[in-house]
Structures are given as C-alpha cells and as structure tokens.
Amino acid sequence: MRESILKNKSYHFAVLIVKTYKIISSEKKEYTLSRQLLKSGTSIGANIREAEFAQSNKDFINKMSIALKEANETEYWLLLLKDTEFIKIEDFNLLINHNKELIKMLVSTINTMKSKI
Template sequence: MRENESLVRGKSYKFALRIIKLCRWLQAERSEYILTKQLMRSGTAIGALIYEAEFAQSKADFVNKLNIALKEANETNYWLMLLHDAEYINDKMFQSIEPDNKELIKLLVSSIKTLKTSG
C-alpha cells in the first residue's frame, strides 16, 4: 500500500467516525432523520469503499472502487451543505467537518490520477 493510499484510508476512517457522531447528534438534538440517513450512508461509504479496494481483483477494480468512494465523498459534501443551509448544523460545525471531506476528495482524486497514469 502506497503512502497516499494509507493516508486516505486512515483519514476516511476518522471521517466516518465524525459522520456517525454528527448523525447521532442530529437525530438526538434536531430530530432530523431523513437527511441524516443519507449523510450516514454516503459519509461512511467512503471509507468502506477504500478499505474494500485494498482487496481489489485488479488495478482496474481498485481504481473503480476509489472512483465510487470519490462519488460518495462528493455526495457527502452535498448533504453537509444542505444540512448547513437548512440550519440543522451551524457555521462552526460545518466549517469543522467540511474541510475534512474536501481533503478526502483531493486525496482520492490524486490517488486515482496517479493510478491511471502509472503502468
């Protein structure tokens, strides 16, 4: 496993934990369940797909799983923005978690580009 892949793996796991805690808070404090379910699914899927990619059957399968993780990260960004703009989460909460998601997106894009250009 390359250094960048190990980094994204660890960061995605920590991010998933943050998503779980945020969703738990949204349900308990804001009684919000519909958007929270979507955020939980996409926000935890990022790491699950990265972990799954570790045992990919081929390089193409590995890249495909990372691409799906990237799509989930992008979807997670949508749910975070929506929860923020709908005032379920405040500016401080949003500014705390959204940069972590953006960093995962950048790391995934970088990994995918590197894998596609390497022989």
C-alpha cells in the same frame, strides 16, 4: 503509504459523520437528511477499504472512484444540512474541510493509478 493515510483519514471522517448523525437525529429530530449523510459519509472509507484488496488496477480505480462519488454526495448533504440550519457552521466547516481533503486525496490517488495503466 498514501493509501494508508487515506484509509486513516477516511475512517476518522466516518467517526465524525456518525457523531454528527447522532447529534442531528437526537437533538434536532431530523432523520431523513442525516441518514443520507450517514450513508454517504461512511461509504467513503468502506470503499477505500474495499480497494485495498482489489482484484486488479481497474478494480482499484473503480472502488476509489465510487469513494470519490460518495465524497461528492456527502458534500451535498453537508451543504443542505448547513443551509437548513440542522448543523452549526463550526461543525459544517470542520466536516467540509475534512471532506474536501478526502476528495483531493482520492482524485490524486485515482490519477496516479490511471497513469500506471
């Protein structure tokens, strides 16, 4: 159940990231930072999906840990895009809140699985 919520939230977040990328690249003509955001922001959900069919508990933890790293990197790019005024503060707040929620859920999932090993 928990992973399903995480899977859904990470997918919704990826959609928001793709839409943000499209706006930044088309309206602001910024391609480098926005591409980095696109890669890390969509990688979170991709790694969560990979974890669904992990070969072992250790593999599951590894995939979720990679998703957590990607979420942390995404936070960096969001902060940088905000501070360089490529995204509006309202958009930043929406995205950073979603990202922080994903981070909390990933940490909880990883810790829960580690306690079972």
